[in-house]
Amino acid sequence: MKKTIKEQNAALIILLSNVFIAFLGIGLIIPVMPSFMDIMHLSGKTMGYLVAVFAVAQLLMSPLAGRWVDRYGRKKMIIIGLFLFGISELIFGLGTNVLMLYISRILGGISAAFIMPGVTAYVADITSIQERPRAMGYISAAISTGFIIGPGIGGFIAEYGVRMPFFFAAAVAFLACLSSIFILKEPLTKEQLAEISANTKQTNFISDLKRSLNSLYFIAFIIVFVLAFGLSAYETVFSLFSDHKFGFTPKDIATIITISSIFGVVVQVFMFGKMVDILGEKKLIQLCLITGAILAVASTVISSFLAVLVVTCFIFLAFDLLRPALTTFLSKAAGKEQGFVAGMNSTYTSLGNIVGPAMGGILFDVNIHYPYLFAAVIMVIGLGITVMWQEKQFAERLAE
Template sequence: MEKTIKEQKTVLIILLCNLFIAFLGISLIIPVMPSFMDMMNLSGKTMGSLVAIFAMAQLIMSPFAGRWVDIYGRKKIIVIGLFIYGISEIIFGLGTNVYMLYISRMLGGVSAAFIMPGVTAYVADITSVQERPKVMGYVSAAISTGFIIGPGIGGFIAEFGVRLPFFFAAAIAFLACISSIFILKEPLTKEQLEEISANKKQSNFISDLKKSFHPLYFIAFIIVFVLSFGLSAYETVFSLYSDHKFGFTPKDIATIITISSIFGVVVQVFMFGKMVDKLGEKKLIQLCLIIGAILAVVTTVISSYLAILAVTCFIFLAFDLLRPALTTFLSKAAEKEQGFVAGMNSTYTSLGNIVGPAIGGMLFDVNINYPFLFAAVIMVIGLGLTVIWKETQLTESLAK
């Protein structure tokens, strides 16, 4: 079903909107969480647990969702994921006790585990190898844009009621679900799904996990982990770091993150495809890791607002380019097993999102500079792994 981007424009817009809506819903609740915390007398530990349980549910479900994407089809898993997401937001909005909130966040993690691999596999199916880097840049930009404007929309809606952002998120999720049912078509034929399904039935979760250790995939998956680990650790302590070291106000911090994110989105949309064409995925990944490691160290020695803004812009950009570069590489290596690769991609991302903030927070308590220095070390390790990452592995896979 590979066609040009122009021929697939409507389908691509729906897929990107699905991702945008999912991450918009995740971020638009950020401004109301403190109010929810006070209203329900929740502790900081409980709030942290609500964040962790989302990532844990996504981690557990991602491998299974990746298998189901290959067995039952991309469209079904995307639609189910959007429906579960809508339900999770309604439960949170109606929540009157902490157990309802936990159930909501668990369902939210499950929905993310469904939506991400479903959309990634669908995009890989309908794009040519030549156009895939450009489209993966769009995918990453859709995610980033959802995160950027979510808090602003959430804060505006919350003026009319603290629980309204959750119901708004549910409404747009159900709208996306319905539009996907009527507009999206399964990109694989019935025969292709049956062939993949027959192969999948001979494997299981353990075998899929073992397969992720294959030299073709493993280093890329480890870098996925490094990316999510480093980024989540960086983002977790950035606001605390800025407040403790420089006395930045919430508005100052929000401005830095917003400008940096917008800068990353613009480069992803207009430059990512060209950068991959010129450098290739491996060299672009290495360049991003080098820049990320250097700037993480630089963060600990600068002090002016403009310097922090400039450094944050480029370190966010490095992370934003790393994600689609890795996704593009893995989608090329996956051939017909897009669901497996997308599911494992989500698994390693979730693992990094769980471990990164925990270690970043502990290091911050010891020394406020340590989380950034540690993130730099992790990225250098990731860079070292790419040195032994043979490009011939990808060539051999594609030739099979």
């Protein structure tokens, strides 16, 4: 019998810290990127490519990383991911030419592909089916909190030099790596890992994608893509939309995003588990998609600061609840294939993160309302897809 969350406190704290540090490191650099662009004489196109290459590296590595999580163990992949993340931040901080920056971003994408499946599979291994929603909610909250706190800390550290946030991010990543080496214990035995690996055929990226079309997983993966697509498109144009339509200052925009993110984290930590118990994953996901679609349309007709704040709070909350609900559903459906499913979860997220910002930017140039209307259409399509969910097959997998 698996231990309760309270009995797994030490491991959970380290795992949540690892995820928090990874996303804190990503958030840390946000305030200094404009200054960094000026110092390095980088164009907006180059910055866009640097964002894209991270997502592409994560996309290509995620299925392989998920496979390695099942073969070599969760702990090893988490430690390697944190080490690579530290190296990538260090290279970016020391970067004197664009090639070094590209190498840094590629390593960063690979590190993200290692960390997330490793942490998700580890949490699934040490929690019961009943407690898993709460644990996945904690992971999602750690991600959101890292994003919230990161820019603020980055802005403060930048007072000591524009490259300092990168060095700080590298330092905390190496610290997390060391703590994981000494505190985390591999949740599965060598025999269990060998059994999982033996039952899994050797595959490549294309065959893994084909395998993800399995009806048990595919609809959830499509919703993962919709979530990443919608959220990244929304976030990409939010500041531009707020500036062009409402004339909001950077401080106004930062205030809205911070309050909305904190609201989402509080609900995730204290209410997500109860909401899953009451509604179940499928109904919660459908509710979030309906809410997201309605509020995306509402974003095009509101005008006051308070209205924008309220709408943004709830649309962020819908996305914040979707992420752990989907992760929980997939971890339950995965059975012994936790690494594969967590890796493909990361793959579909990366696909959404590549396509979403590009589509959002293109549509924004046509009409500032189009990205939100398009996001609403995508979410309605996602809602329609959930109707086809094969719950009977899912229930049979849980009973195995």
